[in-house]
Every structure is written in structure tokens, then in C-alpha cells.
Amino acid sequence: MSDHDSNSFVWFLAGLGLGALAGVLYAPRSGSETREQLRARAEEGRDYVRSRAREAREQAAQWADKGRDVVNTQKEQFRAAYEAGRQAYHEATETGAPKGL
Numbered sequence: 001m002s003d004h005d006s007n008s009f010v011w012f013l014a015g016l017g018l019g020a021l022a023g024v025l026y027a028p029r030s031g032s033e034t035r036e037q038l039r040a041r042a043e044e045g046r047d048y049v050r051s052r053a054r055e056a057r058e059q060a061a062q063w064a065d066k067g068r069d070v071v072n073t074q075k076e077q078f079r080a081a082y083e084a085g086r087q088a089y090h091e092a093t094e095t096g097a098p099k100g101l
Contacts, residue, residue, distance in 0.1 A: 027034060 029037065
């Protein structure tokens with residue numbers, strides 16, 4: 001790191017410290033009130049994240065179910081087409097139709 005970069009970093013840290021000191025000195029609440037408010041906000045944030053995670057899991061489960069249904073439908077359609085083709089081939093070979101058909 002050059003001298004200029006390290007000097008800028010030192011000033012940044014000094015400004016950060018002064019800002020924190022000013023915030024503590026001019027805080028509108030006591031320490032215990034501030035801590036309680038921080039706890040309440042953290043709890044709200046945690047509840048929000050849990051709620052969003054639950055919603056995301058439910059949405060993912062719905063998408064997975066829908067995808068599974070689509071795949072099963074496609075499988076059934078393919079199976080029906082395969083069986084129809086197999087039956088047509090079987091009927092064509094039993095009736096003695098020319099092999100070119």
C-alpha cells in the first residue's frame with residue numbers, strides 16, 4: 001500500500017470513530033432504550049426474513065409440483081404415442097401390408 005492509500009485509510013478510520021462518538025453523544029435515548037429498540041428491530045428483521053424464506057419455500061414447492069405434473073403429462077403423451085405407433089406397426093405387419101409403408 002502506498003503512503004497516500006494508508007493515509008486515506010487512517011483518515012477514514014478517524015472519521016468513522018468521530019461519527020460513532022458524535023452518535024453516542026447526541027443519541028436521543030438512553031443506552032438501555034437504544035438496546036431495546038435495536039433488539040426489537042432485529043426481531044422484526046428476523047421475522048421478516050423467516051416469513052420471506054417460508055414464502056420462497058412454498059413457491060418453490062409449487063413450481064416443483066407443477067414441473068412434475070408437466071413432466072408426467074409429457075411422459076403419458078409420449079407413452080401413448082409410442083403405443084399407438086407400436087400398435088400401428090403390429091397391425092401393419094400382421095395384415096401383410098407391404099413393408100415399405
